[in-house]
Amino acid sequence: MRREVMVFCYKLPSVLLITCWLFFQNSSYAAPQVIDRIDASVNSSIILFSDVAKFREIAPLRAQLDPLFQGTTIAEKGSNASEEEIVDFLINEKIILQEFKVTDAEVEQQINEIQAGNKINRTTLKSTLEAQGFLFDDYFDLIRASVAKRNLIDRDIRSKVSITDDDIKNYFYNHYARNAAASVSYKVRIITVTPENYKSLVAARETAARALQEIRRGEPFEDVAKRISDDPTAETGGDLGTLTEEQMSPFIKSILKNLQIGQTSEVISAPDGRLMILKLADLISADTERYEKMKDEIRNHLASSEYQHQISLWLERQRQVAFIHKAGQPSPVNPTR
Missing domain, CATH: 3.10.50.40 (Chitinase A; domain 3)
Known part of the structure; x- marks a missing residue:
């Protein structure tokens, strides 16, 4: 029996649902199934439901690569973080990526440096990632984000952190x-x-x-x-x-x-x-004696806390001038830059 496939894409308020209907001759339509949807938008970028799922999937890899992920509440929760928490994290990441753009060539350079430091080639890197259940494309994207975040720290944050x-x-x-x-x-x-x-x-x-x-x-x-x-x-x-x-x-x-x-x-x-x-x-x-032993540990702890504080202030300022829209919320007024 010949099978016909019809794909329909339509927009609902605030959320784009991409649905597929399968039509079989002499049979009823199957129930619509959501393949993906837009959970948020940040200026010209979008965050999909699949991005939230991907975040949960690669959280252990992010913990190894993302300098602004380690030591945070969402890092402690990992894949158990709520969808709202993940969307907020990804909104902040989009803002940083937009302000500190990183080219593919820069990502390649960073990966090459990592390979050289670990004395491995690209084939070994990919096989190691696959053995851990991760894709190289996801690794590539995380390296891009980590480079952007380190650029933020080096250019805008480091000079504001001083522990006496x-x-x-x-x-x-x-x-x-x-x-x-x-x-x-x-x-x-x-x-x-x-x-x-x-x-x-x-x-x-x-x-x-x-x-x-x-x-x-x-x-x-x-x-x-x-x-x-x-x-x-x-x-x-x-x-x-x-x-x-x-x-x-x-x-x-x-x-x-x-x-x-x-x-x-x-x-x-x-x-x-x-x-x-x-x-x-x-x-x-x-x-x-106890003070001398703990001094460096305390300094690192205080520095880490102050970095997080300064980054939060930076993100708060950027969010005030960004066009951010979350699914289910009224459309925001475009801010004046």
Whole structure:
């Protein structure tokens, strides 16, 4: 019996359904079956339902190649991520690929470098991928995305990420040393303004506020202390030295507990009536051996978090000017670039 095949493509609101109807002579039509659909569009690019399925299929390979995938929530979920999470990830990837275009030649160069580094040829690479259940074409696409993302990091993100020794000490103290048996000492600076030395309390408050304002504008705390403070430590820039918790009053301790290294307090009223500004200049833990062992690990952790934060800010800015439409949502107004 002769079989006729008829293919119909039609558009429904927000979603393009590509359906195939098989017609058999002397028989009824088969039920329509969705082959693919558009889940989202980003400017001139589209994200298909099959792209979501492909994401799940090659998630383990992406984890090896994608510099912005590792360590994220969606990476932890992998193939179990929801369709919405995957579509959002792919939208961000499309934005990066559009902003940092990578040619086929650049992808080939990157693959050749990988092959040279691993001392393998293209045939071996393809057979290795096939043994793991992956296609070379998918590998090629992931390399393109990874090159684009590294270009984003190198050109727009890296210069914005800086982890200081104070950042590392703060993290170590807040996450490891605070509740440990080893003692912690505080290096503190102070500025005091005593109301009795001024015509009025209002004048004293204005002086203290001006001191804080000058510090926040970038003037060194020590210089402001020498010029304004009436504490005996003024000559040394307000240096109180290094104090243990046992050497501090409960009032001072409560202020310092809420400061990070290098941070300055607001103007505070002390129990004795003085106005003061405190700076936590440094933290010194007795557990120095543990700190030294963990320093590089903490630095890498903080850097990774800051990279993710800066990339999120970059993507947020780009999404505000991109034409993004998800299936099932009202058509967006074209943003002004």
